[in-house]
Amino acid sequence: MIREKGLDFFADGVFYNPHMELSRTLSSLAVDSIDDKLRVLDAFSASGIRGIRYAKECRNIESIDFLDSEHDAIKAIRKNMKLHKIKGKTIEHEAIHYMINSDPGKYNFVELDPFGSPSPYFHSAIRAMRNEKTAYLSATATDTAVLCGSSADACPRYYHSKPMLNDFCHETGLRILIRRAMESAHEFNFGIEPLLCFYYRHQMKIILKLRKGADGANENIKNIGYVFSGDYDGVRVEFSRKPICSLKKYYDYAGPLWIGDLCSRKTADACIKKAEDDEKKILKLIKGEMGYPPFFVTTSSLGKMQKRGIPGMEKLFDRLKENGVKAVKTHFERNGIKYKGKIEDVIRAFDSV
Numbered sequence: 001m002i003r004e005k006g007l008d009f010f011a012d013g014v015f016y017n018p019h020m021e022l023s024r025t026l027s028s029l030a031v032d033s034i035d036d037k038l039r040v041l042d043a044f045s046a047s048g049i050r051g052i053r054y055a056k057e058c059r060n061i062e063s064i065d066f067l068d069s070e071h072d073a074i075k076a077i078r079k080n081m082k083l084h085k086i087k088g089k090t091i092e093h094e095a096i097h098y099m100i101n102s103d104p105g106k107y108n109f110v111e112l113d114p115f116g117s118p119s120p121y122f123h124s125a126i127r128a129m130r131n132e133k134t135a136y137l138s139a140t141a142t143d144t145a146v147l148c149g150s151s152a153d154a155c156p157r158y159y160h161s162k163p164m165l166n167d168f169c170h171e172t173g174l175r176i177l178i179r180r181a182m183e184s185a186h187e188f189n190f191g192i193e194p195l196l197c198f199y200y201r202h203q204m205k206i207i208l209k210l211r212k213g214a215d216g217a218n219e220n221i222k223n224i225g226y227v228f229s230g231d232y233d234g235v236r237v238e239f240s241r242k243p244i245c246s247l248k249k250y251y252d253y254a255g256p257l258w259i260g261d262l263c264s265r266k267t268a269d270a271c272i273k274k275a276e277d278d279e280k281k282i283l284k285l286i287k288g289e290m291g292y293p294p295f296f297v298t299t300s301s302l303g304k305m306q307k308r309g310i311p312g313m314e315k316l317f318d319r320l321k322e323n324g325v326k327a328v329k330t331h332f333e334r335n336g337i338k339y340k341g342k343i344e345d346v347i348r349a350f351d352s353v
C-alpha cells in the first residue's frame with residue numbers, strides 16, 4: 001500500500017514512482033481548472049493513481065476509463081477503484097489498438113503516461129477525440145535523454161526535431177515535445193493551446209487544449225521556430241521562426257520547436273489559487289516565465305564566459321532590477337535567468353555585482 005496526497009493506493013507488482021507525486025498534483029490542479037465536463041481515458045494507468053486522483057480531486061470529471069496492457073495493473077486498478085468508490089471501466093488492452101477503435105465522441109480528454117516517449121501514441125489519442133470541438137491531451141515524456149540531446153540521434157525519429165545539449169536543454173526538450181504533439185493535432189484539424197507544460201525531475205509534462213478549426217492551427221505555425229547557440233554555448237542565443245539566424249558564428253541549433261508560452265494565465269492562476277506551498281513555488285515560476293522570450297542564460301555559463309566568480313541569485317536579480325533589465329527566474333534551472341532585451345545588459349549586471 002502506498003500513500004499520496006492523503007490517499008491510499010494498492011500498487012503491488014505495478015509501476016509506481018513516488019517522485020512523480022508533484023507532477024501528478026500539478027496535473028490534477030490543471031485538470032480541475034478546465035471548464036468543460038471531461039470524459040477521460042487514463043490510457044497508461046498502472047495502479048490507476050493518476051486517473052483516480054483526477055476523479056477524487058477534480059470537479060469536472062463526468063466519466064473515467066482506465067486502460068493498461070498488463071493484467072496485474074488491471075487487478076490493482078480495480079482494487080483502487082473499489083477503495084475510492086470510483087465508477088468507470090477497466091480495459092486490458094494495448095493503447096493504440098484500443099484508441100484507434102474507440103467510438104469518436106467517447107472521450108474528450110486522453111492521458112498518455114507510457115514508459116519513455118508518448119510520441120507514438122499522439123496520433124491515435126487525438127484521433128479518438130477527432131469529432132470533438134474542444135478536447136484535451138495530457139502527456140508525459142520520460143525519455144529526456146532523447147529530448148534534451150544526450151541521445152540526440154533518436155530525437156528526429158521520435159520527435160521530428162533536432163535537440164541541443166546545453167544549459168537550457170530541458171526547455172528545448174519540452175518545446176520539441178509540444179511541437180510534436182501539435183503536429184498530430186494539426187493532422188486532425190485541431191489547433192493547440194498549452195494549458196500547463198513543465199519540466200520536473202527528468203520528465204516533461206504537457207497539458208494541451210485542442211480546438212477544432214484551421215484558424216487555430218494556422219496561428220500555431222507562428223509559434224514554431226528554431227534556437228541557435230552562438231559563442232559561449234548557451235549565452236549568445238538567438239531564436240528565429242526560420243531555420244536561419246543572424247549570428248556570425250553559431251555553435252549548434254535545435255528545432256523545429258514551440259516558441260510560444262508554456263501555460264495559459266487562466267490555468268496558472270487557478271492552479272496557484274488551490275496549490276499548497278511546494279506546488280505554488282513551481283507554479284509561480286512557470287507563470288512568471290509567461291511573456292518572456294524562450295530560453296535562458298545560466299550564471300554558470302556567464303561565469304565561464306566572464307572568467308569570474310558567480311554571484312548569488314538574489315544579489316544578481318537586485319542588480320538587474322536596478323539596471324532596468326526585465327528578468328525572471330525559471331523553473332527549468334535554479335541558476336537560470338530569463339530576460340527581455342539584450343544579453344549585453346545581463347552581462348553588465350552580472351559583472352557589476
Ligand SMILES: C[S@@+](CC[C@H](N)C(=O)[O-])C[C@H]1O[C@@H](n2cnc3c(N)ncnc32)[C@H](O)[C@@H]1O
Nearest residue numbers: 015044045046050068069070094095113114115
Ligand atoms: C509509466 S507507467 C504509468 C504510470 C501511471 N500513470 C502513474 O501515474 O503511476 C506505464 C504503464 O503503461 C503500461 N503500458 C505500457 N505500454 C502499453 C501499451 N502499449 N498499451 C497499454 N498499456 C501500456 C504499463 O503496463 C505501465 O503500467
